[in-house]
Amino acid sequence: MTQVTSDRRTGVSGPVAFSTVGLPEEQRVELWESHNADALIGLRCRTLTAPVLEATEINVQLDRIHLARVRGSSHVVERDLTMIRQRPAESVALFFNLAGEAFFYHDDGVRTVQPGQMLLCDADRPFMRGFSQGLEELVLKVPRDVFADVTGIDRLARPLVMSFAAGANSFAHALARQVGAAARDQDPDPAEEETLLELVAALAGRRRVDGLSGAHRAAALTFIDQHLADPALSAVQVAAAVGISTRHLSRVLAEAGTSVPKHILGRRLETARRLLEKPAATSMTIAEVAHHCGFTSAAHFSTAFTTHFGERASDVRRRAVAARAIPLQ
Incomplete structure (x- = not known):
């Protein structure tokens, strides 16, 4: 079942939802694979303990990058060399795990990804992922040339796992919140592609302050939202969390017509x-x-x-x- 929504505030086409729920049980895996190959990343899928696959995906296509929210019952997905040749993604993928422990098998080894952790990998290097407790995650797919342009990284040598929980990496946390707000079926927020790409650049290790005002602003505003109940919340505290000076923080918020207080x-x-x-x-x-x-x-x-x-x-x-x-x- 596919559903297209539109943003009433902008008139722009909004998230596209697909679900296997209600489809013929014997066709669900095939239809799920077909949908992902067209909408996100081509994968082979098989169920584990669940008799049938129940999965839902919300997709948002921006000008250059793609966002998604995925929920599903326990299953395993695989992207092997044959699939990569048939359906090259030519992209870097960021998977933000929201619920359920997941494993990631790659030629570089096996990683366990806990809720609150993000996996960054090249989508055209073979991998297997498994979700024994079911799956709920956010996905950000960035074309490899765009990723190289914004981060300066031409090739990912190995997959990377990092925390995006509050109090960990402020850029990863802000990125997850923005992707999640855009890729939801109820009242989604319009996504700002340039800000998302700046956040990707910042969490990938780009250290230059210039050109990252959007990332710094998004991280600062996310931190503020998470700490509103703290009466001692201040510009010094916000700037320290983002890793910039209070002067630069004031400048990036002034560009948006506001100030920290x-x-x-x-x-x-x-x-x-x-x-x-x-x-x-x-x-x-x-x-x-x-x-x-x-x-x-x-x-x-x-x-x-x-x-x-x-x-x-x-x-x-x-x-x-x-x-x-x-x-x-």
């Missing part, structure tokens, strides 16, 4: 508003909401909220309480 305040207020609007969260007091979002003073929060949104936090809470009180028909 302004962005932190705005994100805290937006997060607080969403929380106040949730009927299920009405048990929290407004002061508790403020504290949860990193405000140390309820009075400061109330003033900033009214200034930013043009209405009081208590008014937003009152509507949420009223919505919760409406009986279901």
Whole structure:
């Protein structure tokens, strides 16, 4: 089953979803292989303990690079020399493991990839991957010439595994979040290809500060979102996490028309508003909401909220309480 969506905000064609669920059981593996060969990377597939394959893939094709989100029951995939000759990918692949331990067998050895780890490899060198506990991952496919252009790496000597969990590599973490936000079936975010490529360049080890403003900004904003509840969050802390100076951090955010304090305040207020609007969260007091979002003073929060949104936090809470009180028909 294939479904094409479009972004109502831009009118641009959005994610394309394919699923084996509902297809004839005896044809699922064949159709899954055919879909992947056309949409992502050609692979041979076989199931393990599951009697039939249940798999879903969401694909987003940008100008030069391809994004995907893949979920599936336990299975093994293989890309051998015959498949590579028949279906050359001519790309570098980044697999971000979200759930379930996976193994990766390659002529360089065997690697185990845990949730929160990313595997970077040349898609045209033979490999086998296995998912005994099922699969949930994000994929970024970058043409080899584009990868070489942005990273300066003409050939990947061996596969690389690195963590993209919060607190590890800030560029890998920001990249995973951006790919995940774009490759989802519900309200996907438009992907910025240049920023994604800058993040790839940064995590691949390119050290030049110039030309990586988008990567630094994305990593900084991701770090801020992950630490909004910390009242001590500061430009010094954000810059240290990204590995740049506070001066450069100020410059890259100024290019986007904001600053560290302004962005932190705005994100805290937006997060607080969403929380106040949730009927299920009405048990929290407004002061508790403020504290949860990193405000140390309820009075400061109330003033900033009214200034930013043009209405009081208590008014937003009152509507949420009223919505919760409406009986279901």
